[in-house]
Amino acid sequence: MTKPLFITFEGPEGAGKTSVLEILISELKPLLGDELITTREPGGNPISEAIRAILQPAEDNGMDERTEALLYTAARRQHLVEIILPALKSGKVVISDRYIDSSLAYQGGGRGLGVDNIWQINQFATEGLMPDLTIYFDVPPELGLARVKANRQGKIDRLDKENLSFHQTVRQTYLQLQHDFSDRIKIIDAAQSLDQVVADTRELLLKTLKTRKG
Numbered sequence: 601m602t603k604p605l606f607i608t609f610e611g612p613e614g615a616g617k618t619s620v621l622e623i624l625i626s627e628l629k630p631l632l633g634d635e636l637i638t639t640r641e642p643g644g645n646p647i648s649e650a651i652r653a654i655l656q657p658a659e660d661n662g663m664d665e666r667t668e669a670l671l672y673t674a675a676r677r678q679h680l681v682e683i684i685l686p687a688l689k690s691g692k693v694v695i696s697d698r699y700i701d702s703s704l705a706y707q708g709g710g711r712g713l714g715v716d717n718i719w720q721i722n723q724f725a726t727e728g729l730m731p732d733l734t735i736y737f738d739v740p741p742e743l744g745l746a747r748v749k750a751n752r753q754g755k756i757d758r759l760d761k762e763n764l765s766f767h768q769t770v771r772q773t774y775l776q777l778q779h780d781f782s783d784r785i786k787i788i789d790a791a792q793s794l795d796q797v798v799a800d801t802r803e804l805l806l807k808t809l810k811t812r813k814g
């Protein structure tokens with residue numbers, strides 16, 4: 601069996617993760633076929649998608665911050681059990697648009713609940729499963745939010761509408777995580793043109809995929 605690989609894409613709003621992933625999936629599918637599983641958080645299965653709908657309505661729904669942290673973590677647990685673990689057990693490559701670092705940055709940093717607290721509840725939920733590689737798409741929040749507003753008018757959600765200082769804290773927390781876990785988390789300058797961001801990401805992914813054979 602080939603070595604399983606778990607790769608996550610992370611970043612603040614409008615960093616371009618989803619756009620880059622869509623382009624690279626079309627390149628990787630012919631190479632990997634059914635061995636490539638792409639998924640996203642919160643979501644990826646009916647229970648977690650239902651939790652996503654509660655977490656991401658267009659308007660503020662008065663959700664308590666700890667409730668928010670627990671719901672993202674619960675959605676992650678179900679996603680792990682239904683999608684990620686079975687795929688990894690059969691030697692597949694799983695690429696997830698967001699995973700644990702989103703909770704550390706948004707709830708631990710942005711919401712001020714503390715990275716250590718969010719780490720603890722996520723250790724319970726994930727039983728310690730961490731990605732082999734995390735690609736962090738770094739973008740100043742002003743630019744990311746401007747992209748979101750310009751390009752996705754119909755799809756702005758509760759968190760997109762948080763104030764600038766929330767998004768700045770999310771970014772700073774991501775940068776700190778990247779600094780602390782630099783073996784796992786690789787940074788990409790996502791303020792560049794989409795073509796360049798795709799090229800940088802492709803290079804990282806192909807390097808990691810090469811380690812899979814043998």
Ligand SMILES: Nc1ncnc2c1ncn2[C@@H]1O[C@H](COP(=O)(O)OP(=O)(O)OP(=O)(O)O)[C@@H](O)[C@H]1O
Nearest residue numbers: 613614615616617618619747748751792793794797
């Ligand atoms: N490098 C780029 N240059 C210019 N526009 C970009 C770039 N990357 C993405 N965009 C545009 O910005 C918008 C947000 O991109 P995308 O949805 O891929 O970001 P994301 O990281 O998945 O964001 P979120 O997590 O908030 O959903 C899209 O409309 C996309 O076309």
Ligand SMILES: Cc1cn([C@H]2C[C@H](O)[C@@H](COP(=O)(O)O)O2)c(=O)[nH]c1=O
Nearest residue numbers: 641642672698699702703706707759760
């Ligand atoms: C997994 C996860 C996500 N979030 C936030 C981050 C974004 O605002 C949304 C997801 O939207 P996307 O367009 O699908 O990227 O949810 C979070 O705060 N905590 C998490 O654990």
